[in-house]
Amino acid sequence: MTTAQLADSAVSFGPAVALSCRECGARIPLGPHYVCVECFGPLEIAYDFHQPGRPAVTRELIESGPASIWRYAPLLPVPADVAAKPNLNPGWTRLVHARNLGRELGLRKLHIKDDTGNPTHSFKDRVVAIALEAARTFGFTTLSCSSTGNLAGAVCAAAARAGLRACVFIPAGLEQAKIVMAAVYGGELIAIDGTYDEVNRFCSELIGDEAGEGWGFVNVNLRPYYAEGSKTLAYEIAEQLGWKLPEQIVIPIASGSQLTKIDKGFKELIALGLVEDRPYKVFGAQANGCSPVSAAFKAGHDVVQPVRPDTIAKSLAIGNPADGPYVLDIARRTGGAVEDVTDAEVVDAIRLLARTEGVFAETAGGVTVGVLRKLVETGKLDPDAETVVINSGDGLKTLDAVADAGVTATIKPSLAAFHAARG
Amino acid sequence: MTTAQLADSAVSFGPAVALSCRECGARIPLGPHYVCVECFGPLEIAYDFHQPGRPAVTRELIESGPASIWRYAPLLPVPADVAAKPNLNPGWTRLVHARNLGRELGLRKLHIKDDTGNPTHSFKDRVVAIALEAARTFGFTTLSCSSTGNLAGAVCAAAARAGLRACVFIPAGLEQAKIVMAAVYGGELIAIDGTYDEVNRFCSELIGDEAGEGWGFVNVNLRPYYAEGSKTLAYEIAEQLGWKLPEQIVIPIASGSQLTKIDKGFKELIALGLVEDRPYKVFGAQANGCSPVSAAFKAGHDVVQPVRPDTIAKSLAIGNPADGPYVLDIARRTGGAVEDVTDAEVVDAIRLLARTEGVFAETAGGVTVGVLRKLVETGKLDPDAETVVINSGDGLKTLDAVADAGVTATIKPSLAAFHAARG
Incomplete structure (x- = not known):
């Protein structure tokens, strides 16, 4: 990202002001980063909720917001107008x-x-909504993830609505419902012969590869944003x-x-x-x-x-x-x-x-x-x-x-059959 | 029902004042009835939204209500305190x-x-919530229905939460997910060899039978209430x-x-x-x-x-x-x-x-x-x-x-395999 883009990003992330290392506390500007360059610790979002010019966050302000996670936009790394952009508007369950x-x-x-x-x-719609917004800000055109199933569906659905490409990775052998609920949205769904941890390692590799350029992995290079959801x-x-x-x-x-x-x-x-x-x-x-x-x-x-x-x-x-x-x-x-x-x-x-x-x-x-x-x-x-x-x-x-939860009895449509079945 | 019970019922149904025949307009008191005794037409709920002592229904009144169908309680055949009773609080989707x-x-x-x-x-949670409240008012202890699947699940879930027994009827051969999502709540789920229309006819018979005493069939004898959902x-x-x-x-x-x-x-x-x-x-x-x-x-x-x-x-x-x-x-x-x-x-x-x-x-x-x-x-x-x-x-x-929506490819966790699979 250029300096100008970074400055734009600062505006786009609401009360978030930096990425901060969870281990050593080192701070870097907001960007698509997830590992501390000083100590290799995980980065997370640092906020200043009392920036001049931002309204104080009160119960009343929140209660007047939408019936979705965006009522808490003043506490998240998102711009104030986030609810107006195409996303799945999760939350307020x-x-x-x-x-x-x-x-x-x-x-x-x-x-x-x-x-x-x-x-x-699943709760994954919450985290994906924040990551999607970060992906847009950073100019990513493909939304991706390593997933045990729910996240794949959430990413593919959110990408479909936002008009981004999706390419998601799951361990082979997941439940059929989770596979269909990711594939139906029209993205690429790639199964990896291995455990989730192997899928995750593969995604980290892919980020370093040419093929991963322009890809936002919601739970890897966008993880600091994602996690805040x-x-x-x-x-x-x-x-x-x-x-x-x-x-x-x-x-x-x-x-x-x-x-x-x-x-x-x-x-x-x-x-x-x-x-x-x-x-x-x-x-x-x-x-x-x-x-x-x-x-x-x-x-x-x-x-x-x-x-x-x-x-x-x-x-x-x-x-x-x-x-x-x-x-x-x-x-x-x-x-x-x-x-x-x-x-x-x-x-x-x-x-x-x-x-x-x-x-x-x-x-x-x-x-x-x-x-x-x-x-x-x-x-x-x-x-x-x-x-x-x-x-x-x-x-x-x-x-x-x-799956053993099934019908109690199967009967002909008659009272006699009903009484016989119930003994 | 006794006259005293009927008077109580009138209080319990909010702005609803009678059952009215959709065909001939005949009116009878609110009760667990669904067919006009005059002409056999279907009964529906008649309201008086301007009863003395009831607050005027305004946008502000509604907007200050809960994020569920109960924000519209003043327009439904339910008591004002309906949201406080155990139900699934559907709506506001x-x-x-x-x-x-x-x-x-x-x-x-x-x-x-x-x-x-x-x-x-499914939308069935809306209609069941109203029928459940009517079932409680009429003193029914079993919640029932004829269903093409979604309703069975909605009835069994609502009954579980409300502490009523459930016994629901479906045509044999429904989707596995609909069967499990009804059975898992612990009620009786009875499959009928026949179409939905045959299931429905069977339920009408069952209402007249001794075995159906104390049963509220949400879409039969509670249908006027149910439908309002x-x-x-x-x-x-x-x-x-x-x-x-x-x-x-x-x-x-x-x-x-x-x-x-x-x-x-x-x-x-x-x-x-x-x-x-x-x-x-x-x-x-x-x-x-x-x-x-x-x-x-x-x-x-x-x-x-x-x-x-x-x-x-x-x-x-x-x-x-x-x-x-x-x-x-x-x-x-x-x-x-x-x-x-x-x-x-x-x-x-x-x-x-x-x-x-x-x-x-x-x-x-x-x-x-x-x-x-x-x-x-x-x-x-x-x-x-x-x-x-x-x-x-x-x-x-x-x-x-x-079901043909599935994984795009299954690969080993390596960049080489990834590139090979994508051609």
């Missing part, structure tokens, strides 16, 4: 007061943040609770980015005086078959030992989670924990959530609700504290997990 | 400004009302357009109820002074393999000749549509039309919508967008008029229609 599930588990105040209402039915989960939860933070929150862990950004969002709300400063505990959820962060937490380690995933929760099957160490920090700092459940417990939890609240989660949601249950049973959650659990994706994308 | 699709079709101002954002990803599509479209009616609207036809209630909603908004009184044209969409209303429209008939459905658009596969004659009336009165498309055109339209707007519709949405295209091509739609098309359900529920 339901916060479900889960009285039935709470009763079964013994939690007095439980809410489910149900992100299945997003345009492609998860903050909107924190903002929405707080606003929907009546501008207060939950006391406990249970969050699925894939790369760990969602968890770290929800924590960042809560801290921003406190710093801006939008919510009362009160303690909250952050809990992470993994599937037993891909639980490197949970294992490190339990062992008291600061580093995460990569694993080769083997679980039905494919959208959480990241064996080498980039934000694993930060997740450990946050869980320990807030007094939370990281826990894991077996695939059988995942399936049980999907059914439990559906039966009690009418919410049909994908396997990732089963992991999170399963861990919620385990945390209650092992006394790690306070049953009287206000608790939120994230449902990040949709049951329609992982039907195989509950 | 996206109105997508479809610039890309409009450009391809030659329509200058096109919007998609995308109802896939509802909790079970579709009015919320009209309200939302008008509000999201900035409190004005579209000039043209294209709506899928199954029973025809959605179309007739959108028309009713528009007329109410005009009568209440919430929008300017300007003409609008209503267009209906059917699949060629189940097009009795389209056939009657084209032949100039007032009655609809039942057919045996044969189409991939199973959620529209009602061969004997109850509201068919009313649909014909509305299409003719407003200067609209009813049109149908082949299954191949349905698949093309699903892909067109996905590729241009990032919206993945089920086959019913394919029918509606396919008809939209046909209406433009045949000159029946004004390309300069503000046009809305309804997307009533989700592509994830009818994956088979686009």
